[in-house]
Amino acid sequence: MSFSMRLSEQAEVAGSVAVNLEWARRPQYGRYLDEFVPGQVFVHPRGFTFDRAAMLDFARVFMQCNPLYLNLEYAKAHGFPDLPASPQMVFNVVLSLGVHNDSEKAIANLGYYNVQFLRPVYSGDTLRGYTQVVDRKARGEDKPGIVLIRTLGVNQHNQVVLQYERKIMVDWRGDRLPTTPAPTTPVEFPWVEHPVVDLPINAGNYPSQLTGPNTYFEDFALGDLIVHANGRTITDEHMALTYLVGNTHPLHFDRVYSTGLSGKMSGEPIVYGGLVFAWLEGLASRDVSENALWELGFTEGYHTQPAVSGDTVAAMSRVIATEVLPNTDAAGIVTFQFIGVKNISAAAALETYGADLFIKENDKQKLSKEKLSSKIFEIERRLLIKRHPA
Template sequence: MAKTNPGRFFEDYTVGQVIDHAVPRTVSGGERALYHALYPARHALYSSDEFARASGLPASPIDDLAAFHVVFGKTVPDVSLNAVANLGYAEGRWLKPVYAGDTLRSTSEVIGLKQNSNGKTGVVYVRIKGINQNDEVVMEYVRWVMVRKNNIDAPAPEAVVPDLKQVLSVEDLVIPEGLDFSNYDFTLAGEPHRWGDYEVGETIDHVDGVTIEEAEHMIATRLWQNTAKVHFDLTFRPDGRLIYGGHVISMARALSFNGLANAQMIVGLNGGAHANPCFAGDTVKCWTEVLDKAETGAPGVGAIRLRLVATKGGEPFVLKGENGKYDPNVLLDLDYWALMPM
């Protein structure tokens, strides 16, 4: 009897199926140190306990995307071990900050299935929840992934494509308890620009770039315990080792500090697409478009909706061609809500 896990294939999923993922993880300051070593991450709220306390939090949380990666990584052996590609995200909400000492585990519910016309793959939609040691949901999001079939002759399931919100409203966002930017220190944060300085429709070229190194990508992917074969085994992608999409997300978010240093916390993920594959040697740059702004009711805290676009070349502010398809240089198109001092 085989004791190894070949992973699930498309025909192994059913709508309504709930999967409790293995290996809970207790996070520590080590995750923060490694996260900041892998990316040029330097938002003050995630770097300094004192800055966080001055903002009404008990301590500096783990970076919002570091927590995202931990929760994501738990799901990979059950959801995307046999994936061809991770396709997109929607309805993402950060519900509680994650602090050093918290233990995270993940669950996924299958909410949609659709076999592709080639009959060899299908798209699986899952709603993922990250849960802490107190059984509190700290984040949730939907992602969809293209997964290979093991038995090509397995019948196609009834197609179910979930109806997902295109955009979270500000009322959907959860502001961390106690967060207060009334006495925000712009000098320590690194830039003077506050919520009122940004205009809807404004675009920001973040200027800086980082060349993706294969070794760093593999360290990051192992750090988050992401076991997807396409990131490690070249026989699955002879054209190159596919860079984990989350690595591109974190790289772009970190690069966006230059121009958005005060977009401190990500609290909502409206949508996201990995538009084109990223491989080692690609140089990631990014730009942002301001899509919306809203007041939150928390003291001194505004919400700002941003489109973060990561590229591997080409001109900034180019997203799609006349045919409506992503420009071949676009790696990531991410639509998110962040919190910023007013």
Template sequence: MAKTNAGRFFEDYTVGETIHHAVPRTVKMGERALYHMLYPARHALYSSDQFAQSCGLPFSPLDDMIAFHIVFGKTVPDVSLNAVANLGYAQGRWLAPVWPGDTLRSQSEVIGLKQNSNGRTGVVYVRTTGLNQHDEAVLEYVRWVMVRKRNVDAPAPETVVPDLPDALSADQLSIPKGLDFTNYDFTLAGEPHRWADYEIGEKIDHVDGVTVEEAEHMMATRLWQNTAKVHFDTSARPDGSRLIYGGHVISMARALSFNGLANAQIVAGLNGGAHANPCLSGDTIRAWSEVLDKAETSAPGVGAIRLRLVATKGGDAFALRGEDGKYLPEVLLDLDYWALMPL
């Protein structure tokens, strides 16, 4: 009897089933140190206990994207080990801070299936929840993945495509208990720009760039225990290259956005996202943002700002799609998210 796991294929999924992912992971301060080593992350709330305490929190939580990467990584052996591509995200909500010492685990519900016309692959939709040691949900999101079929002659399942809203409303965002930006220190945060200074439709070129290195990418992907073959095994792709993990691009772009959005401290919601083109070692990631919406919140001094974050590997600033409506080849990431910042 085989003891090894070849991963799931498209015909192995059933709408409505819940998958409990191995292996729980306890996160500590080393996670932050490694994250800040891999990305130029400088947001003050995640760098300083004293700053976090001045904002009403007991101490500095771990970066929001650390929680995302860990919860995501747990799902890979069961959801995307045999994936051709991770196609998109929706309805992501950070529900509670993750503190050093928390233990995270993941579970996913299959909410949709659609076989592709070629009969060789299909799209699997899952809603993933990250839970802590108290069984409290800290993160949830939907993603859809193109997965290979094991047997091309296997019958197609009934098509179920979930109805996913274009965006979360601001009142659906979860605000950390005690968060208070009324005494916010703009000098220590690094920029003077507050929520009121941003206008819907405004675009911000984040100026800086970081070249992706093969070794750093593989360190990051191992750190998040992401086992997808395309990130490690050069025989898994026709061109013999390793595909850079999409989350690596997300974290790099989020870190680069500090220059111009230093006060967008907390990522609270993920409305949608697409990895528009592959990122490979040697590509230099740059980023720009567009303000899509703004809303006040019930927390003192706290505003919500909806942002489009675009990562590119060159090309014209603020260019996104060609005349045919398709993403330009230099666009790597198109991410729509909500952040919390001082009013």
């Protein structure tokens, strides 16, 4: 079916239509605590088509050093049919797709859990997002509560590319305007209970000099602590980048909104945490992940302090496990504890705080230790890393 219509001259009519303030609409997005129902499934709007230019821009802006996300011929030599998107970009996009329904009313993002990357995303792939409400914990109607959700991203073939759990802190609605109604039509939620990572990897035949000589699987031993040399100062660029990945929470780009809040969150727009994570990971990439073949996932990740424009972030990585794979001699798995700090170099942070940097901030109270104001991020990550070339 096609549509055709002759356009008439467009006349101004606003002056002839009376203004009726009672007809004003005020659409609201996200959810308040009492609007989350366990078992509910949200289909997130819009979707996101990846293209090579945006993928390369993201990898460069966030200082990615793994040639897998920068060099098409390198990716092909390692068995990938095309340049794969950086996992950080996939993570940011899928999380951002869900903000419209999940967390646009959230006070805080409390943590990431069981993040798993199941398959690559290539230029031309289109991702859609789904979220299922798992649990809702109230602490009294005068206090915000906590919602546990599961979110996943699927490609145009209905294959899950990423899935994870997240906790968000949300206020009760009270006398505020209700948000957009939840869908009433049942929706399937294709969470993968026993995921299998299927990668098109071969041994590769490409110059090994494009990466450093000491970032292969054999170069990491249990207990190694890598202090990443460079920091990264974040500017107001973060506001444009937030919307570039599709995040719609006004806390990250609306100064009128952010300064109108009360309490600790009032002030300049807060940098979207996914971007902070991406910059920290990029700062570490030439030291730990430039020879990675795949980001397997993240466990127990927390933004322990917010960042704003003008803050400088830095990172360090600690090897907490290595695993030899029985079915391949091409790669092994290395698990890192990954720490981010702000407004202090990683080296100075290590000298100042020592081993306390590697204690979870949520555990500090029971250990009679103070939380660290300079520490902004903590997570564990598992990487599939190439072995040294023969």
